[in-house]
Amino acid sequence: MTRVVVVDDQTLVRQGIRALLEVADIEVVGEADDGRAALDVITATRPDVVLLDLRMPRHDGIWTLQRLRELGVEIPVLVLTTFNDDTLVLAALRAGARGYLLKDVTLEQLTAAVRTLADGGTLIAPSITDRLLRAIRSGPPPTGTDAQPVRDLTERELEVLRLMAEGYSNREIATALFLAEGTVKNHVSAILLKLNARDRTNAVLRALHEGILH
Template structure:
């Protein structure tokens, strides 16, 4: 597998957090095989992850992206995600889930994780997710993230009050927001609305600011919870 075309002079630093040594070893070999990625550590539970990120904060070997398992002993990935992102907002967290068992993945996204992957994802999907999240976007493939949210978000109550932040959106921003909520990428939104890439990016940036959302994943959460889909 070749590295992403947008290679980095300094490799993206990745911390692997999983209670299974074989999983950590496999991920490490895959990530270290890429010229633009590098593993700075691997630990077996959330408490160790929090301690390591704290100790490396501000140092050259501090992680850019944390691959975080959800179900672990001592401290699970959800609590660890909350603690890491509360103290170090510049770090990106990608949750790892078995999907059928991890019913709390949505809580991790609400805590600020930039997305999640199935543990049996293809290697190229894992590598792409690391690069995508490091660029400030989110992993939100309709085949994974969207289905998980549909499964675990309660249907909105008919009389539930509307989110007042939605009133701040212009009609065009509302259109873009709804398409993001359905899991469409910028390229797909460009085609659907016949807009330029720069225009779509501008709309998404403004929507993120107006809805006070960290990334596209949280926009999907807001779209579902507000009942606009």
């Protein structure tokens, strides 16, 4: 069973998400109402996925993402918020979020996103993908690239990268391309190296910015 922590400053929202996820056989192992409390709960429970709101009093979602990265905690974070704002989307992804959904999603979409992240994939709400693409192309390279040039990807690496951008996990990519999962992991490592990216999300952002993905 997939294990999650829910971070949101509204008690009713946390309770509602817990009830919905448990119907779908996803276990909520902890809750927190701000970033500081979230760090304690996440490090204590080590969930498969963190559901994180962005706008919270005291320590918000971006602060939480930054602290998790500084601590070396690599648990995938799915931002779940009401804020459909380009600046926040980019800030969250650059801070390390692996997914971004709005709270108007269906239960099926939410559970699918949780499982996608738990399997190593990434997911961005389709409603903001086009705007995100335009913002990335018109702005500076994603944080962490240090403006270093990208190296040419092979055709197979491009195939893997496209599926990464669609939120596929390594296992799903292996199935789609008729490859061993270990081979996919090697391709992902090569992609990160060639794009000078620290993780899968950053690789997709860099590829979009450089026009490698359309």
